[in-house]
Amino acid sequence: MYLIDGQSPQSGGISLRAYPQGHILNAIFQTHDLVDGRLALSEVMFREFDSEIEFLMKELRKHRLAKQGWTIDREFRGNDTFQAMVGGGEGQYRIDIAAGTLLVTLSAAIELCALEEDSATAGLSNQYRPGENSIRCLFPGVQEPDEAGFDALGLALDACLLLYFHELAHAIHGHCDYRPNNDDEARALESDADFNAGTMFGVWVWHLPATYRKPKLEEDMYRRLIRASYLLGTLLKAVSARSTEYHHPTNRVRTFLAGGVFAFDSLGKSTKFDDVKAGDDYWEQKIILHCASIKDALGRSTLKAFQGTEIDIEEDRRQMEEITAHVLNRLKDGPLMHFKLKI
Numbered sequence: 001m002y003l004i005d006g007q008s009p010q011s012g013g014i015s016l017r018a019y020p021q022g023h024i025l026n027a028i029f030q031t032h033d034l035v036d037g038r039l040a041l042s043e044v045m046f047r048e049f050d051s052e053i054e055f056l057m058k059e060l061r062k063h064r065l066a067k068q069g070w071t072i073d074r075e076f077r078g079n080d081t082f083q084a085m086v087g088g089g090e091g092q093y094r095i096d097i098a099a100g101t102l103l104v105t106l107s108a109a110i111e112l113c114a115l116e117e118d119s120a121t122a123g124l125s126n127q128y129r130p131g132e133n134s135i136r137c138l139f140p141g142v143q144e145p146d147e148a149g150f151d152a153l154g155l156a157l158d159a160c161l162l163l164y165f166h167e168l169a170h171a172i173h174g175h176c177d178y179r180p181n182n183d184d185e186a187r188a189l190e191s192d193a194d195f196n197a198g199t200m201f202g203v204w205v206w207h208l209p210a211t212y213r214k215p216k217l218e219e220d221m222y223r224r225l226i227r228a229s230y231l232l233g234t235l236l237k238a239v240s241a242r243s244t245e246y247h248h249p250t251n252r253v254r255t256f257l258a259g260g261v262f263a264f265d266s267l268g269k270s271t272k273f274d275d276v277k278a279g280d281d282y283w284e285q286k287i288i289l290h291c292a293s294i295k296d297a298l299g300r301s302t303l304k305a306f307q308g309t310e311i312d313i314e315e316d317r318r319q320m321e322e323i324t325a326h327v328l329n330r331l332k333d334g335p336l337m338h339f340k341l342k343i
């Protein structure tokens with residue numbers, strides 16, 4: 001079975017044998033006129049993301065998949081929408097990432113980073129004409145690739161990694177082999193994929209091949225996971241026709257981070273709490289601390305319509321705690337147990 005996150009496909013687009021560059025990018029993004037600095041920046045995004053995933057997948061195959069006779073392949077697809085999917089069954093899966101996913105994420109990251117307080121890229125805060133937004137219109141104001149800044153590139157790469165890990169989690173935890181019976185079950189699978197994506201992020205991002213991408217301090221890691229979760233949650237809610245099956249971005253951050261904390265604890269990279277409530281409060285404060293600036297930026301951005309109201313967010317949180325969590329426990333103790341990758 002296929003699980004799709006993001007825009008539903010009009011057409012999946014051709015399968016690409018390698019990450020797209022140059023004229024292939026132009027062919028995929030025909031209506032975006034990617035030239036000069038904008039094309040160069042797009043090429044960087046694909047090159048960096050591909051090298052990170054290639055490195056991590058090699059390790060995963062060697063240490064986890066091969067032993068169980070599992071394969072998980074991956075492909076880029078030549079379409080300009082924000083969409084990731086995973087399909088297959090019984091230990092043989094493939095993750096497809098539409099090319100648009102990377103550039104839409106980069107575009108939104110550039111806009112949000114430019115709109116943050118004291119931004120070094122504030123010059124890019126006003127790239128859009130009325131009615132345009134950073135999902136449909138890819139960084140129109142960028143002239144040189146460096147102009148977008150390392151913050152935005154790093155945030156976009158982190159959010160794309162997290163999405164890729166989310167798809168990987170769908171495969172590894174048996175979701176592709178199970179057909180959900182209703183929206184509650186679909187939300188439970190999404191929530192499980194978020195938690196496990198957070199764990200993968202918390203374990204693997206320390207080991208990324210490029211030095212500039214390795215977190216220097218633990219706090220840097222927490223900040224990156226929280227901001228990437230917030231951006232990814234916002235984009236998925238914004239582009240998805242399955243929007244009702246997703247929890248609100250603010251609440252999804254908690255699930256991604258909970259998965260991350262599970263990893264930090266087992267690696268000895270976080271404060272340990274005997275008291276559950278004290279631990280929850282500690283991490284809640286981290287979310288508030290590291291989300292504040294990007295949340296404010298979202299409120300000033302072309303994507304502000306996707307922010308949601310306090311009432312929506314509270315209601316969504318209640319549903320998450322009262323329904324999704326229980327449905328997920330039932331699935332994990334039941335059908336998913338048979339399908340997931342054995343350790």
Ligand SMILES: [Zn+2]
Nearest residue numbers: 003005190193
């Ligand atoms: Zn999903």
